[in-house]
Amino acid sequence: MIILDVQGFSKAFFVHHLQRHIPAFNEVDFRLHAGEFLLVRGVNGVGKSTLLRCLYRSYLPTAGQAIYHAHAGLIDLACAADVDIAALRRTEIGHVTQFLRARPRVSAIDVVTEPLLNQGQTRAQARQIAAEWLTAFGLKEDIWDAYPTTFSGGEQQKVNLVRALIVPRRLLLLDEPTASLDANARAALVTRLAQIKAQGVAMIGVFHHPEDVRDLVDGELHLTNTQVDYVAN
Ligand SMILES: Nc1ncnc2c1ncn2[C@@H]1O[C@H](COP(=O)(O)OP(=O)(O)OP(=O)(O)O)[C@@H](O)[C@H]1O
Numbered sequence: 001m002i003i004l005d006v007q008g009f010s011k012a013f014f015v016h017h018l019q020r021h022i023p024a025f026n027e028v029d030f031r032l033h034a035g036e037f038l039l040v041r042g043v044n045g046v047g048k049s050t051l052l053r054c055l056y057r058s059y060l061p062t063a064g065q066a067i068y069h070a071h072a073g074l075i076d077l078a079c080a081a082d083v084d085i086a087a088l089r090r091t092e093i094g095h096v097t098q099f100l101r102a103r104p105r106v107s108a109i110d111v112v113t114e115p116l117l118n119q120g121q122t123r124a125q126a127r128q129i130a131a132e133w134l135t136a137f138g139l140k141e142d143i144w145d146a147y148p149t150t151f152s153g154g155e156q157q158k159v160n161l162v163r164a165l166i167v168p169r170r171l172l173l174l175d176e177p178t179a180s181l182d183a184n185a186r187a188a189l190v191t192r193l194a195q196i197k198a199q200g201v202a203m204i205g206v207f208h209h210p211e212d213v214r215d216l217v218d219g220e221l222h223l224t225n226t227q228v229d230y231v232a233n
Helices: 049-056 082-091 108-118 123-136 151-167 183-198 210-216
Strands: 001-016 021-032 037-040 063-070 073-076 093-096 171-175 204-208 219-223 230-231
Touching: 001 049, 001 230, 021 049, 021 108, 021 219, 037 108, 037 210, 049 093, 049 171, 049 204, 082 093, 082 171, 108 123, 108 151, 123 151, 123 183, 151 183, 183 210
Parallel strands: 037 204, 037 219, 093 171, 171 204
Antiparallel strands: 001 021, 001 063, 063 073, 219 230
């Protein structure tokens, strides 16, 4: 089942004080099916994060299309209305970065149970599931009821990941999700990614340590400053 069909996808930033465009990526083409994992590679500044942000529509692409096969039908992520993008973000498309935008005075357990409560689970069920995930990622129980604003970088990232993964999406965009994780948490993440991949979640990921996800990768997208190469594994 096709999840995403990307063609001629390009992004350039117009930098006002330079009065010129700076290209990020150009003419990206690929197709992603349910349960497939696409690894995005390339040197610093080549446009990997920008590609994920354009697919999540935090940025508008400059050209091309990204046809997402939603439950409700086909939708071009490049030009869909903001209200439709917002709906997809709530239910079908997730974007995980290394940074948690912690909300003041919301505890870690409330941050990670919220997606389950929104799904209609009871508070007790949600807490039980969240406890299992937080334990798997090695977030110590002492701080589950504390506010993540005070957490270390790695602890914040664990909260961020659990929140993003606790309710399965159809398409997951992973932007360096292991950047501040210790070895145990990295292993826990890879285990969870393998589980959701087996359930049919399609993923596009940028990884600082690609060897962590070697066994999950179905294809690689190599971004370079001059061209884009898609290689199926
Ligand atoms: N908001 C922005 N305004 C202008 N230029 C930007 C903006 N965001 C990114 N860029 C530029 O776009 C290019 C691609 O950046 P991007 O962060 O996507 O690279 P990357 O491949 O993810 O890099 P890294 O491996 O260092 O994380 C860079 O040259 C960057 O300076």
